Amino acid sequence: xxxxxxxxxxxxxxxxxxxxxxxxxxxxxxxxxxxxxxxxxxxxxxxxxxxxxxxxxxxxxxxxxxxxxxxxxxxxxxxxxxxxxxxxxxxxxxxxxxxxxxxxxxxxxxxxxxxxxxxxxxxxxxxxxxxxxxxxxxxxxxxxxxxxxxxxxxxxxxxxxxxxxxxxxxxxxxxxxxxxxxxxxxxxxxxxxxxxxxxxxxxxxxxxxxxxxxxxxxxxxxxxxxxxxxxxxxxxxxxxxxxxxxxxxxxxxxxxxxxxxxxxxxxxxxxxxxxxxxxxxxxxxxxxxxxxxxxxxxxxxxxxxxxxxxxxxxxxxxxxxxxxxxxxxxxxxxxxxxxxxxxxxxxxxxxxxxxxxxxxxxxxxxxxxxxxxxxxxxxxxxxxxxxxxxxxxxxxxxxxxxxxxxxxxxxxxxxxxxxxxxxxxxxxxxxxxxxxxxxxxxxxxxxxxxxxxxxxxxxxxxxxxxxxxxxxxxxxxxxxxxxxxxxxxxxxxxxxxxxxxxxxxxxxxxxxxxxxxxxxxxxxxxxxxxxxxxxxxxxxxxxxxxxxxxxxxxxxxxxxxxxxxxxxxxxxxxxxxxxxxxxxxxxxxxxxxxxxxxxxxxxxxxxxxxx
Ligand code: G6P
Numbered sequence: 001x002x003x004x005x006x007x008x009x010x011x012x013x014x015x016x017x018x019x020x021x022x023x024x025x026x027x028x029x030x031x032x033x034x035x036x037x038x039x040x041x042x043x044x045x046x047x048x049x050x051x052x053x054x055x056x057x058x059x060x061x062x063x064x065x066x067x068x069x070x071x072x073x074x075x076x077x078x079x080x081x082x083x084x085x086x087x088x089x090x091x092x093x094x095x096x097x098x099x100x101x102x103x104x105x106x107x108x109x110x111x112x113x114x115x116x117x118x119x120x121x122x123x124x125x126x127x128x129x130x131x132x133x134x135x136x137x138x139x140x141x142x143x144x145x146x147x148x149x150x151x152x153x154x155x156x157x158x159x160x161x162x163x164x165x166x167x168x169x170x171x172x173x174x175x176x177x178x179x180x181x182x183x184x185x186x187x188x189x190x191x192x193x194x195x196x197x198x199x200x201x202x203x204x205x206x207x208x209x210x211x212x213x214x215x216x217x218x219x220x221x222x223x224x225x226x227x228x229x230x231x232x233x234x235x236x237x238x239x240x241x242x243x244x245x246x247x248x249x250x251x252x253x254x255x256x257x258x259x260x261x262x263x264x265x266x267x268x269x270x271x272x273x274x275x276x277x278x279x280x281x282x283x284x285x286x287x288x289x290x291x292x293x294x295x296x297x298x299x300x301x302x303x304x305x306x307x308x309x310x311x312x313x314x315x316x317x318x319x320x321x322x323x324x325x326x327x328x329x330x331x332x333x334x335x336x337x338x339x340x341x342x343x344x345x346x347x348x349x350x351x352x353x354x355x356x357x358x359x360x361x362x363x364x365x366x367x368x369x370x371x372x373x374x375x376x377x378x379x380x381x382x383x384x385x386x387x388x389x390x391x392x393x394x395x396x397x398x399x400x401x402x403x404x405x406x407x408x409x410x411x412x413x414x415x416x417x418x419x420x421x422x423x424x425x426x427x428x429x430x431x432x433x434x435x436x437x438x439x440x441x442x443x444x445x446x447x448x449x450x451x452x453x454x455x456x457x458x459x460x461x462x463x464x465x466x467x468x469x470x471x472x473x474x475x476x477x478x479x480x481x482x483x484x485x486x487x488x489x490x491x492x493x494x495x496x497x498x499x500x501x502x503x504x505x506x507x508x509x510x511x512x513x514x515x516x517x518x519x520x521x522x523x524x525x526x527x528x529x530x531x532x533x534x535x536x537x538x539x540x541x542x543x544x545x546x547x548x549x550x551x552x553x554x555x556x557x558x559x560x561x562x563x564x565x566x567x568x569x570x571x572x573x574x575x576x577x578x579x580x581x582x583x584x585x586x587x588x589x590x591x592x593x594x595x596x597x598x599x600x601x602x603x604x605x606x607x608x609x610x611x
Pocket of ligand 1 (some may be wrong): 303358604
């Protein structure tokens with residue numbers, strides 16, 4: 001995790017870095033720091049949010065046209081001023097910012113201590129800069145060479161930027177396993193964990209690859225790899241719009257992103273389907289289609305909300321393609337010697353494209369000969385670059401830590417994927433396919449309609465904001481929606497919530513039900529509707545308070561539930577795209593009413609680049 005920013009050029013570095021760090025706070029926000037060349041190499045750092053660092057510097061002269069900054073999510077060493085980045089080397093001539101984990105830092109630290117290095121923090125990152133310094137001084141080489149040699153000794157994941165007091169026009173950056181983007185302007189360069197701090201200055205970027213070192217010196221960028229071979233920088237032009245990373249009048253990014261869903265789903269479908277002509281393509285699948293058609297097993301990997309999207313996909317794939325599907329937490333899969341055969345299709349789902357567990361699970365499956373397909377949102381991120389093929393979700397930047405529009409976009413892409421495979425395999429009839437394409441095209445409008453429930457849900461939030469537990473229940477396609485609803489509430493309001501298959505309630509959770517327990521049923525009109533009604537009655541018989549998400553016009557559940565939320569009906573396979581909307585809104589409003597930091601909930605980070 002952690003966000004890093006660097007600047008060297010002709011402008012004042014401080015405002016660029018502070019603004020960039022605020023954009024990257026989704027990556028971590030327990031402490032922040034900056035290093036500038038304002039009469040020497042000076043480091044300023046502080047526990048807390050970037051704004052706290054900013055406030056503490058209001059009286060300081062921060063003139064410098066070069067600088068680096070960091071916003072932290074603690075791994076080694078508690079969040080405090082000392083453990084915040086940047087870290088100095090022993091002679092304070094170098095400063096480093098680091099995102100990632102140095103796994104062998106304690107061995108390196110002991111060796112360096114033996115050589116006289118004194119460490120001030122409890123971090124692994126400080127060891128990296130001392131190691132670079134040790135090599136730099138001993139070999140009297142260039143700083144980029146010292147970084148390269150240090151990389152040969154360091155085990156773990158990192159994106160780093162190093163500044164040298166004696167080279168005021170130079171930044172050295174390197175990556176292995178953590179993302180790093182170089183923004184290329186006219187006579188100026190930017191470095192950042194993703195493109196959001198860069199986009200308003202230039203749309204020309206270079207995504208650094210693993211084991212590459214970028215040297216920016218005297219207005220020039222050069223890239224070498226760990227074997228000291230020159231690499232030609234591959235400059236890409238970004239299409240991101242500035243307004244897509246700003247709040248645009250909404251109080252929080254999360255609310256903006258919830259309301260963006262009609263558009264993000266439309267963007268995700270754009271060019272891929274036309275119900276009228278029967279057009280259905282997913283470009284990324286083409287090259288591997290022959291292999292996919294003979295695969296007899298699909299494994300879906302993800303974490304958090306992406307794993308929930310995978311569960312929805314399991315139902316959809318099995319229903320329409322008749323290929324057996326297993327959905328696994330990437331973190332479990334990678335450590336349990338899983339059985340993967342050559343030709344298995346492995347789908348890795350990740351909004352950020354950077355989740356360390358998902359990336360490692362992908363590499364494992366790839367090494368065993370599986371076909372790896374990525375479903376990611378962030379263009380150019382590590383997971384899509386490591387897959388054989390994939391489809392972007394095109395949801396636009398998601399900044400709120402709790403995932404919303406990424407979920408619906410993932411489910412949309414996975415649905416398209418299942419339908420493409422099913423139609424090629426012949427496991428779906430022409431008529432059924434057409435019907436589903438029509439249904440898919442109508443989803444943005446139905447989501448728009450579901451968003452009109454906002455005021456009703458605000459009222460519900462008022463009623464339930466002081467509850468200390470929630471149960472979310474659903475069956476079939478709505479079971480993963482129950483899990484996702486519970487996760488949203490936990491993440492941002494800190495209320496304990498559990499998602500469960502409604503039928504499993506009687507095997508345990510039913511014991512929790514009393515008049516204090518709100519139970520959210522996702523009870524839309526589908527093949528398990530009647531069964532869910534029985535489950536609602538079981539809860540009512542034990543005095544639970546039932547909030548039911550039902551299909552528009554439902555009269556039956558109205559007579560049993562305490563509150564009903566009516567959403568537009570679609571084919572049951574597509575209902576998760578609609579039924580999740582009121583649950584996102586409910587958790588949002590409850591969290592706001594409880595005074596929680598919705599966009600940056602405690603202890604979490606959006607991009608989890610540590611194991
Ligand atoms: C973190 C985020 C979640 C997200 C999960 C997986 O835990 O807080 O919102 O679902 O990571 O992230 P990914 O980027 O791989 O989808």
